[in-house]
Amino acid sequence: MDFKLPKTPAVFVKNKSFRLSEVDPDDTAPFEHHPDEREDVLPRLQALRQRLSELQELLYAEHSRSLLIVLQAMDTGGKDGAIENLLTGVNPAGVQVATFKAPTTEELKHDFLWRIHAQAPKKGHIGVFNRSHYEDVLITRVHGMIDEKTCQEHYEDINHFEQLLTRNGTVILKFFLHISKEEQAGRLQARLDDPAKNWKFDPNDLKERAYWDDYQQAYEDALRHCSSKEAPWFVIPANHKWARDLAMSEIVVAALEAMNPQPPKVDFDPKKMVVK
Template identity: 70%
Template sequence: MKFKIPKTPAVRVKGKSFRLAAVDPDAATPFAHKRLSAEAAQPRLLVLRQRLCVLQEMLYAEHKRSLLIVFQALDTGGKDGAVKNLLTGVNPAGVQVTSFKAPSEEEMSHDFLWRIHARTPTKGHIGVFNRSHYEDVLVTRVHGLIDDKTARQRFEAINNFESLLTRNGTLILKFFLHISKQEQAERLQERLDDPSKNWKFDPNDIKERAHWDEYQHVFEDALRHCSPDSAPWFVVPADRKWVRDLAIIEIVVAALEDMNPKPRPVNFDPKQQVII
């Protein structure tokens, strides 16, 4: 990763000493130092969205490289909202969004990365993973489907897999949307209280919430072991949705600016073309 990371509340995971508990889910600094608020951040968001649209078009026209954006979070962490806000206004022809659910019987008959590789972005595209291959070192560990030794082997496989992608022209950015336990409780209750949001509620979310500490541990372990410079993890404080959205798009735009995609040269002289 060569691009200069903009100053946001997001924390770049670097090294085995990283502590998830050290990141405040409600943090807004340095945005707060700029006197930004949910309303005051809108002009900046608009500018970044417009720039993202231009860069995405150039990436599509270049057709040599791609960008993969991975989102992971606990239940109610805001993955859907983050994806929606990031891609607002972007040409859908140049974007591939994949939401990974529980693997099918066929997928379970292959290695855990088989279904993932098929969904990586093609040249010229931005690929977005709403959940990802990391589910296979998170949920599986919490529920005892794999042991720590298998998890370590999968960390190695993930690093090798992501290295293969980067060597073939895919830039990878990974975002963990970090919410507090209290914020999760409030969002779950809101889904119960608002009839228009009842469909979002899953009783299993309460069962998973009982494993909060275990999930914090396995997330931290995965972030520590799978955040090389070529495919970094960013922990995004996500209790405030506007902070989450602004931090993510700041980083994505900075990464694409550094890629500096250029349209492929045409094999004709435009000045010699006559429209009859």
């Protein structure tokens, strides 16, 4: 991580002593207190969006490096909303968003990273993984689809894969959107109570909710084993959506600022060009 981390509620996972239980999903410090309303943070968010748009254009023009943003969360954790906020105003031509669901028959014929590598961002692009290669050390572990030895091997494979990407010019930022079990209950109930949001409710979410503690442990172990200076994990307290959005935007913009993308030099003198 070659940039100065801005002051946000986000927690950078530094080592294997990290404890997810020590991160408060309600935390908003050092941000000023705001009601949970987007209008109160719009000025800062708008400034960050404008700067992100400018930096993305430069990254696209430079066309030699890329940025990969990895998002993981419990069900209702807010991944879709976080992506929508982060990419507001960004040129879609320079963005790749990939969502990884259950592997297809063809994908199962290959190693678990095969389908992931194919979606890595091209040079000049910002890539977003809405769920990612980490599903293979989360749901598979919680439901006993892999044993402990295989899980440890997957951690090693993931670290080597991310190292490969960084060596080839991809900056990686990984965000775990951390909500409480109580907040998840409220969000699930809201989907049931609002007819316009019924479509978002998946009865299977209730089954997965029963494994809450197992998922928390699986996430904690993955964060511990797979956070590095080159591909850091950030835990974002996400009970308050405004704080989540602001924290992610601050970190992404800071990382792009540190990349300092530059447009290529032209092979002509613009001053000698005449448009008639």
